[in-house]
Structures are given as structure tokens and as C-alpha cells.
Amino acid sequence: MHTDLVAALDIGGTKIAGALVDGGGRLLVRAQRPTPARAGAADRVGAAVTEVLDELSAAADWPRAGAVGIGSAGPVDAKAGSVSPVNIPAWRDYPLVAQVRERAGGLPVTLVGDGVAIAAAEHWQGAARGRSDALCMVVSTGVGGGLVLGGQLHPGPTGNAGHIGHISVDMNGGICACGSRGCVESLASGPSIARYAGEAGWSPAPGDEASAAAVAASARAGDLVAIAAFDRAARALAAGIAATATLVEIEIAVIGGGVAGAGEVLFAPLRRELGRYATLSFVQGLEVVPAQMGTDAGLVGAAAACWKLLEDGGGTGGGGTGGR
CATH class of the missing domain: 3.30.420.40 (ATPase, nucleotide binding domain)
Known part of the structure; x- marks a missing residue:
């Protein structure tokens, strides 16, 4: 299978964004949902992530994606594949990587904090x-x-x-x-x-x-x-x-x-x-x-970490980290 794209997710307290990103950092397909403002239950936020992934996976270019990169508000735990964002109170030790991997058909997934993702983006392209x-x-x-x-x-x-x-x-x-x-x-x-x-x-x-x-x-x-x-x-x-x-x-x-x-x-x-x-x-x-890098920094940075994952041989562990 020809895999020259990665999927990227940028998860924050205001929005949950996703994109298919090529090796030059271009965002080819986008999807976005607002982060539920009064997320009394973790599944409301998780459903928004699923909707973004479903929209990306419905795109004609989805089969070209070789992995998924996530940049999330933190703290994150890349080893456990979980997130506990300060600004998303409903999520505490939420198993985000497992959810994304399952919804993405078993693709390898890498997780970093949103600040790390922004650093990856600015170092790669900014x-x-x-x-x-x-x-x-x-x-x-x-x-x-x-x-x-x-x-x-x-x-x-x-x-x-x-x-x-x-x-x-x-x-x-x-x-x-x-x-x-x-x-x-x-x-x-x-x-x-x-x-x-x-x-x-x-x-x-x-x-x-x-x-x-x-x-x-x-x-x-x-x-x-x-x-x-x-x-x-x-x-x-x-x-x-x-x-x-x-x-x-x-x-x-x-x-x-x-x-x-x-x-x-x-x-x-x-x-x-x-x-x-x-x-x-x-x-x-x-x-x-x-x-x-502007408002796309989180997506570009998540993609940069994802490309590094693929360069290092991929993997489907609980979480991974890396940079372009």
C-alpha cells in the first residue's frame, strides 16, 4: 500500500482538529469539531474525536495514511497512551491512543503534548x-x-x-x-x-x-x-x-x-x-x-512527530514520541 501521508490530530480545550498531511507539511484534508464546552462525561469529548477521525477516514486519500499523530493539551502520558488535559476536566487518564488506534484501523499512533507538537512544527517548517x-x-x-x-x-x-x-x-x-x-x-x-x-x-x-x-x-x-x-x-x-x-x-x-x-x-x-x-x-x-506556523502549528507538529515514528520503524505501542 502506498503510504505517503499521515493523519494528524490537534486536541485542545476549544477545538478538536484533524488533517491528512504530506511529507512537506501540507494539509490536504481537514476536519474539525468544537470541544464540548460542558463536557460532563468523557465520552462526549471522545465522540468529537471519533467524528473528526470518521471524516478523515471517509476521504479518498485516507488509504495513503501510514500512521496517526496526536498533539494534545496536557499533561499527556505517551507511555500509557493517555491524556489528562487541565482544560478538559472530563478527561483524566483517558485512553486516547487506544481509541484513536481502534478507530484508525490499527494504524500506529504517536502522542505528544501540544507544546511539543508546536515545537516540532516550528522546527520543521517555521x-x-x-x-x-x-x-x-x-x-x-x-x-x-x-x-x-x-x-x-x-x-x-x-x-x-x-x-x-x-x-x-x-x-x-x-x-x-x-x-x-x-x-x-x-x-x-x-x-x-x-x-x-x-x-x-x-x-x-x-x-x-x-x-x-x-x-x-x-x-x-x-x-x-x-x-x-x-x-x-x-x-x-x-x-x-x-x-x-x-x-x-x-x-x-x-x-x-x-x-x-x-x-x-x-x-x-x-x-x-x-x-x-x-x-x-x-x-x-x-x-x-x-x-x-499560525493556527496549523498543532496539526503540522503532530504530523512531524508521526513522520518520525514511521522513520523509526513505526509501532503500535501505547504511545510514542518523536520529531521530524
Whole structure:
């Protein structure tokens, strides 16, 4: 059988997306469902995954797919093939790989965290292409990340390495959704930015929602509270990035996600704050740049991990990890 495509799934708190992807990273067939907003039972979310897979498998090109790659909100457990996303409360130790493998006709399946998938995408096709050591992040409803070390994706034993959103940067900070205190995500995610601004007296323009995008618009217009909200987020991100760079010596940090869409409203204070935190000689040259892969990063990254699985000989274990 001619297998020159892979299937990719991108699973998050807002949407469950799927695609058939070729060896050049092109998405040939797409399917998408919203993640059930009030998923009181795990099977409601699982049904959405099944619907996406059924739509992909009905495509004429499906027989060309040799494996399935999954990038999921985490934590994930690639060894067990299960997921427990913080932002999908109905799923705890959910056996996602087994479900996908069964629905995909027994194809080999690989599972990585969504931040690892984004790192794989940016290293394969985006802003980290050609770089040996990189941190790639998504700053959106949550904050995640993945690492490229020595020119290879580094997912770690369970597929979660590089999860910078849950590095604590404020030991006296508030409780994060993960249970720890003062995590980067609790300070720099989109909802955190909007909440902080609202508590400080900011309000969106009439007809707009209280979102990070609305706060960014106010910051561009010179609203001091909105500017302070992004400065606070930038400080948390800078502290987390500097800690990561000090630990593993990355040369570039790539930042994508909805909050990164604020542009210089985020990146200008981030670069300034990074100068305060990345002080040792071997991290002072660290670059911070916007991501290039956009909303397709999760799918492209899941495909990249999947191609690596095939290059390494495939397999149908509980879960696998890898990078393009």
C-alpha cells in the first residue's frame, strides 16, 4: 500500500482538529469539531474525536495514511497512551491512543503534548527551522511549550518536556489550575491578562468581550492599565524563558498563540524584561521571535512527530514520541 501521508490530530480545550498531511507539511484534508464546552462525561469529548477521525477516514486519500499523530493539551502520558488535559476536566487518564488506534484501523499512533507538537512544527517548517536549541511556546488560553535540543525534538519520557506554562515564577502567587502557585500560565495566559486588567479597572469597548485581544487594543491606544497587564504577563514569560535558557542553553525562543498576536504590545516588554532575567553570559544573546506556523502549528507538529515514528520503524505501542 502506498503510504505517503499521515493523519494528524490537534486536541485542545476549544477545538478538536484533524488533517491528512504530506511529507512537506501540507494539509490536504481537514476536519474539525468544537470541544464540548460542558463536557460532563468523557465520552462526549471522545465522540468529537471519533467524528473528526470518521471524516478523515471517509476521504479518498485516507488509504495513503501510514500512521496517526496526536498533539494534545496536557499533561499527556505517551507511555500509557493517555491524556489528562487541565482544560478538559472530563478527561483524566483517558485512553486516547487506544481509541484513536481502534478507530484508525490499527494504524500506529504517536502522542505528544501540544507544546511539543508546536515545537516540532516550528522546527520543521517555521521560525526555529535550522536551529539546534530552541524553546517554542504557545501563549493562549493556556501557556505551553516544547524543546528542541541538539537539533532534535526533546519530548521527554512522557511527551511533556518543555511545559513552561507550569514553571513557578512567583512562589507567593495565586493557585494555578495545575495546583501549584505562581505559574507562568496563571500570570501570562489570555484569560489571566484579561482578568488582571478587569480587576484593575479596565473594561472593554462597548460590544467587545473582555479578552486579551481587547486588552491589547486598549494598550495600543495608550490605556495605562492595559499596558500594565501586558507588562505583567511579559515579566512572567521572561522569567520562565530565562530559567529555561539557563538550564538547557537554548538560542531562540519562539512564541505563538493568540496572545502573541498582540505583537509589540507583548514582544517589546518581553524583550525588555528578558534583559533583566537572562543575565548570565551564555543566555544574554537569546533571541525572542514570533512563531510562523499560525493556527496549523498543532496539526503540522503532530504530523512531524508521526513522520518520525514511521522513520523509526513505526509501532503500535501505547504511545510514542518523536520529531521530524
